[in-house]
């Protein structure tokens with residue numbers, strides 16, 4: 001039933017992953033495109049384009065066409081998808097013309113945004129395009145029993161959005177999407193360092209700081225990191241030492257927003273399903289699940305067991321690909 005021309009796409013704000021059931025993950029690249037503004041030509045996509053962020057001549061502009069989990073620039077997204085499909089087509093050695101594609105969309109996306117995603121994928125020449133909600137894809141990819149009458153709770157903390165979904169019997173019982181994710185944490189770090197030290201740092205530096213000394217738990221073992229940026233007074237490069245408590249202070253409010261969304265979703269859970277949540281807990285996935293001590297912090301805050309998905313960065317793509325065999329049932333449940 002499943003041919004290799006059926007693929008799943010996790011069209012993420014930070015990363016795009018393409019999954020084929022027979023080959024697994026066949027593409028995993030940052031959602032970045034470098035465009036020559038004079039010729040409007042795509043110069044590079046993915047990892048190559050990300051390398052260019054903050055370092056290119058003025059006519060080459062790196063663009064992230066997806067912001068906060070939705071398509072901000074339709075044309076560039078379509079071009080980026082075409083380039084990635086071309087890469088995949090070469091890599092897995094078969095024609096990707098007319099594939100059946102399942103794309104996952106954030107649960108908070110509007111009908112217009114969904115249509116834009118649908119059109120961008122169709123414009124490549126897909127035979128059929130199905131859209132599936134991100135919490136369901138994340139739950140399938142995290143090995144949760146989505147089509148059983150048991151509540152599964154999945155929290156997907158991505159680059160642009162965090163999605164919390166309670167899933168039972170193949171459908172979303174309750175969900176919430178907040179436009180706060182890893183990117184917001186990065187920008188909070190940039191702002192904090194600019195305010196406190198008068199130093200300007202770039203997005204990639206902020207992301208490295210978050211990964212290395214960003215802790216979700218306020219009471220963690222203190223760590224420090226040397227950070228280089230530009231002194232806003234002298235205009236010269238400068239090195240400072242940043243502590244993990246400072247980083248926590250910088251993004252604490254954003255983490256609290258994610259926590260509030262989780263609490264609100266759990267409060268909306270039908271009472272019959274609450275027992276399942278107490279027994280099985282919740283699963284966190286998405287890149288944000290890899291933030292230091294997020295498991296410890298969340299389990300203390302919500303008093304239910306918290307588990308990290310086996311492959312947080314890949315679970316949505318894997319779930320999207322695996323959903324192909326149950327797509328009709330899922331689409332019925334979504335109606």
Ligand SMILES: Nc1ncnc2c1ncn2[C@@H]1O[C@H](COP(=O)(O)OP(=O)(O)OP(=O)(O)O)[C@@H](O)[C@H]1O
Nearest residue numbers: 012013014015158159160161182183286287290291
């Ligand atoms: N070790 C880590 N610690 C903290 N954050 C991390 C780590 N690794 C990746 N991230 C963050 O995870 C985010 C990307 O996650 P992911 O690939 O799941 O997002 P996405 O699916 O592209 O976004 P969205 O779901 O919003 O469309 C980035 O903000 C990245 O900085």
